[in-house]
Amino acid sequence: xxxxxxxxxxxxxxxxxxxxxxxxxxxxxxxxxxxxxxxxxxxxxxxxxxxxxxxxxxxxxxxxxxxxxxxxxxxxxxxxxxxxxxxxxxxxxxxxxxxxxxxxxxxxxxxxxxxxxxxxxxxxx
Numbered sequence: 001x002x003x004x005x006x007x008x009x010x011x012x013x014x015x016x017x018x019x020x021x022x023x024x025x026x027x028x029x030x031x032x033x034x035x036x037x038x039x040x041x042x043x044x045x046x047x048x049x050x051x052x053x054x055x056x057x058x059x060x061x062x063x064x065x066x067x068x069x070x071x072x073x074x075x076x077x078x079x080x081x082x083x084x085x086x087x088x089x090x091x092x093x094x095x096x097x098x099x100x101x102x103x104x105x106x107x108x109x110x111x112x113x114x115x116x117x118x119x120x121x122x123x124x125x
Contacts, residue, residue, distance in 0.1 A: 014036040014037060014038045014043055019033045019036050019043075019045060020033070022054070023045065023052070026052065026066055027047065028049070031047050031048065031049055032047060032048065033045045033046070033047055034046045034047055034048060034118055035111075035114055035115065035118045037104070037106060037110065037115075039104065039105070041056040041061060042054060042055050042056055044104060046115070046118040046119070046122070048122070049070065049071065049122070050068050050069055050070045050071060050122070051068075051069045051071070051074075051093065051119075051122075052066060052067070052068050052069075053065075053066070053067040053068075053069070053102070054066055054067075055067070069093065069095055069102075071119075071122030071123045071125070072123075073095050073096050073097075074093055074094065074095060074096075074119065074122070074123050075094045075095065075096050076094045077091070077092060077093045077094065077101075077116075077119045077123070078090075078091070078092040078101075079091055079092075079112045079113075079115055079116045079119075080092075080112075081112050082108035082109075082112075087107070087108050088105050088106060088107055088108060089105075089106040089107075089108065089110055089112045090103065090104070090105055090106065091103070091104045091105075091106060091112075091115055093119070
């Protein structure tokens with residue numbers, strides 16, 4: 001990920017195998033990261049059971065907020081691909097009980113179809 005993308009908040013793909021250390025104690029037995037994206041220091045992970053949003057806070061990054069969204073709580077989602085002149089893609093996830101979606105910006109070239117498949121697989125099971 002380039003510094004420009006990081007400053008703009010654009011997400012880049014993260015190797016799910018690298019997340020096991022960071023998610024130690026967060027994942028339940030048998031749960032594995034399927035797909036993950038990083039935005040500066042924060043990242044979000046798709047597992048077979050849920051979406052986990054990881055917000056690393058503070059100057060040292062020692063304070064971390066983990067938001068877990070079970071797929072059954074996702075009421076709808078939208079994935080917008082990047083266009084010719086549009087440099088980014090966008091992910092929106094609506095969760096039951098909220099009016100506004102959770103929004104994440106992804107850099108051009110991100111596997112948005114993979115994201116759509118991960119959400120569809122989790123939500124439509």
